[in-house]
Amino acid sequence: MLTKCVQLLCVTAVFVAVYFPARHARHYDYVTLENAIKEIVLRAPGTALLRSKNCTYRNVILNNQEIPVSKITKTSYFVQPLPGGEYIPRHCTPLIKTAVIIPYRNRTEQLNVFVKYMHKFLQNQNIHYRLILAEQNDTLPFNRAKMINFGAHLAIALNYSCLILHDVDLIPLTTGNLYGCSNRPRHMSSSLDTFRYNLPYLTLFGGAIAILADQFRKVNGMSNSFYGWGGEDDDFYERLEAHKLLPYRFTPELSKYTMLVHKKQPKNDGRFEKLSKSLENLRDGLNTLTQKYSVYLEDLYTKVVPI
Amino acid sequence: MKNGDTDDLCCCEYYDLSNERNHILACLCNCVDLDEAVDNLVKGKKVSDQNKAGLTNTMRDRLRVPWIGGAIQVSFDSLLPVIILPLVFLVSSLSLWWTAFSFTTIGVFILLISNFFVRTIPKTKFFFVWTVTSIVLLYFIFEFVVIPFLEILVEENIALSVLIFGFIMCLYLMKLRANQLIAALDDESQLSFNGKSIEGFYACKICDCKIPDKDHHCVWFDCCISRHNHCLFLLSLFFAIAALLYSSNLTLTSVCHPYEFFKTILLPDDCSDVYFQFELGLSFVSAVYSILIAILLWLILMQQMFLISVGIPLKDWVKLPLSSKLCLGLNRLRPHNRGLIRNWLRIVCEITPKYTPINRDV
Numbered sequence: 001m002l003t004k005c006v007q008l009l010c011v012t013a014v015f016v017a018v019y020f021p022a023r024h025a026r027h028y029d030y031v032t033l034e035n036a037i038k039e040i041v042l043r044a045p046g047t048a049l050l051r052s053k054n055c056t057y058r059n060v061i062l063n064n065q066e067i068p069v070s071k072i073t074k075t076s077y078f079v080q081p082l083p084g085g086e087y088i089p090r091h092c093t094p095l096i097k098t099a100v101i102i103p104y105r106n107r108t109e110q111l112n113v114f115v116k117y118m119h120k121f122l123q124n125q126n127i128h129y130r131l132i133l134a135e136q137n138d139t140l141p142f143n144r145a146k147m148i149n150f151g152a153h154l155a156i157a158l159n160y161s162c163l164i165l166h167d168v169d170l171i172p173l174t175t176g177n178l179y180g181c182s183n184r185p186r187h188m189s190s191s192l193d194t195f196r197y198n199l200p201y202l203t204l205f206g207g208a209i210a211i212l213a214d215q216f217r218k219v220n221g222m223s224n225s226f227y228g229w230g231g232e233d234d235d236f237y238e239r240l241e242a243h244k245l246l247p248y249r250f251t252p253e254l255s256k257y258t259m260l261v262h263k264k265q266p267k268n269d270g271r272f273e274k275l276s277k278s279l280e281n282l283r284d285g286l287n288t289l290t291q292k293y294s295v296y297l298e299d300l301y302t303k304v305v306p307i
Numbered sequence: 308m309k310n311g312d313t314d315d316l317c318c319c320e321y322y323d324l325s326n327e328r329n330h331i332l333a334c335l336c337n338c339v340d341l342d343e344a345v346d347n348l349v350k351g352k353k354v355s356d357q358n359k360a361g362l363t364n365t366m367r368d369r370l371r372v373p374w375i376g377g378a379i380q381v382s383f384d385s386l387l388p389v390i391i392l393p394l395v396f397l398v399s400s401l402s403l404w405w406t407a408f409s410f411t412t413i414g415v416f417i418l419l420i421s422n423f424f425v426r427t428i429p430k431t432k433f434f435f436v437w438t439v440t441s442i443v444l445l446y447f448i449f450e451f452v453v454i455p456f457l458e459i460l461v462e463e464n465i466a467l468s469v470l471i472f473g474f475i476m477c478l479y480l481m482k483l484r485a486n487q488l489i490a491a492l493d494d495e496s497q498l499s500f501n502g503k504s505i506e507g508f509y510a511c512k513i514c515d516c517k518i519p520d521k522d523h524h525c526v527w528f529d530c531c532i533s534r535h536n537h538c539l540f541l542l543s544l545f546f547a548i549a550a551l552l553y554s555s556n557l558t559l560t561s562v563c564h565p566y567e568f569f570k571t572i573l574l575p576d577d578c579s580d581v582y583f584q585f586e587l588g589l590s591f592v593s594a595v596y597s598i599l600i601a602i603l604l605w606l607i608l609m610q611q612m613f614l615i616s617v618g619i620p621l622k623d624w625v626k627l628p629l630s631s632k633l634c635l636g637l638n639r640l641r642p643h644n645r646g647l648i649r650n651w652l653r654i655v656c657e658i659t660p661k662y663t664p665i666n667r668d669v
């Protein structure tokens with residue numbers, strides 16, 4: 001009897017260990033397509049421009065369509081944006097003013113594909129946007145979060161109300177994925193092809209993030225102390241949690257992304273050590289960004305380079 | 308115990324093939340076959356098959372591990388897969404060239420050694436141990452290397468486990484039935500057949516038994532396949548193929564770049580990065596191994612389905628000349644053929660046929 005109990009206990013333990021949910025990709029709560037429309041934050045531009053009528057965004061989301069991966073690299077027509085990669089729709093007054101901030105270093109091929117694709121993609125959404133490239137030009141390991149802080153600093157100075165923090169190798173595949181901010185910070189790239197369109201863990205918060213400029217300022221941006229690959233997104237998630245700004249996700253049918261292929265970079269070794277300290281790091285961020293940066297207006301994007 | 312000495316064995320002692328007390332350290336002494344073989348080698352003569360068989364048998368008998376109550380036997384042929392397979396997996400995960408090289412080597416090695424084993428030690432467990440090692444190794448790699456990539460959902464893992472469970476249950480039942488049959492026939496054949504030559508019963512050298520309606524002896528499952536477990540054999544093949552293909556698909560879409568083939572079905576399209584990291588390489592290699600095995604099993608399944616349809620047991624099919632094989636065996640006398648539908652019904656429905664000499668149908 002006792003041995004049977006022990007056996008049963010062992011079998012159960014093995015079962016739990018093997019099928020433990022945290023060992024697998026996760027199912028997650030998401031905002032449905034209908035509710036997503038209500039969650040988008042719309043703001044009339046401060047300077048009243050006399051235009052015909054306000055732009056509508058309902059149909060952008062409702063007429064969601066998937067773009068085949070094979071079409072990404074095909075050159076397609078888009079309206080030449082203003083210098084610095086800024087675009088303002090002509091036929092209606094945009095209610096969304098977005099800065100897409102792209103931390104970047106030395107990925108020329110991907111950047112070419114990304115910038116052309118994004119202009120085409122975003123111009124179909126009737127939003128006022130600007131692509132801001134934050135380029136790291138020193139020889140230290142890549143500091144994604146710090147570059148984002150530089151980009152965000154400029155975007156806030158230029159009065160952009162919505163920030164989208166975007167990796168250069170991520171390409172949105174669904175036309176309904178509206179590049180505007182929602183009431184809470186939003187993880188946009190939840191259905192990524194290299195993750196088999198699954199979510200590896202619930203607090204994953206890297207790739208493409210939409211956050212209101214006010215919220216970004218409130219949590220003091222991201223930490224400047226994460227060099228190398230990984231860790232900074234988990235830290236950012238904890239900052240948002242600490243400020244009761246719990247992020248959410250939209251339905252996977254709006255959130256499909258593909259990753260442009262590249263060689264993997266070595267992981268940041270001190271990643272977990274930094275993560276445990278992250279609450280102490282809370283002060284470090286936008287306001288400790290003392291370094292100056294120069295701004296270049298390129299044809300298709302604004303480039304921010306720390307001096 | 309047999310020679311009347313009642314002393315307990317020390318941990319390094321054992322009873323050898325001729326029931327004599329022997330010691331591990333004496334493993335190279337007193338071996339006539341070894342002496343003869345070396346003698347022949349030195350003289351430049353050919354070593355006879357009988358000599359080789361004797362040598363391998365002695366080797367199996369003398370390879371022992373010290374144990375309480377007497378040294379226990381570990382036959383080297385059963386141990387080989389446990390050593391070879393993990394080694395091959397490790398080496399293959401280095402680079403594409405290593406993968407190609409070691410998998411080809413393994414293929415050639417299996418062909419050569421199966422020939423050798425069939426001639427010298429037909430009862431070897433080498434092939435069955437190979438099967439078991441493969442299952443264990445593939446499952447462990449999947450659970451502890453692929454799953455931690457955090458890209459596979461719980462239900463996908465459970466679905467795979469169900470397929471594997473189906474395969475193992477079929478395998479278990481198949482072997483169980485074979486053993487039951489052998490046990491039942493042990494008495495029955497002596498009772499009923501009075502030394503006459505019997506049609507429909509075929510001696511199996513490996514099982515040491517006469518098996519009714521024998522199809523073939525499957526060394527990989529270490530089991531005789533005949534009418535009483537043919538259906539389970541096909542089912543286990545089916546489950547094995549399904550589990551191997553599904554696990555390799557899950558693995559490859561995790562470690563490679565996937566694309567949506569149709570709705571939720573993913574297929575890999577770019578695996579160029581897999582050898583940069585050991586875990587990725589190991590997963591990739593296990594997936595490639597799974598696919599290769601699945602292809603082999605699929606060919607066997609197709610052959611089985613064809614042979615059942617035309618009513619030729621595998622053991623007869625392999626003896627057919629090439630010309631008959633090209634005619635799909637249809638030009639030969641097929642004593643077991645009952646027509647396409649009845650052939651299949653017999654396999655699927657009559658899972659416990661009665662083997663009494665009176666109503667035996669041949």
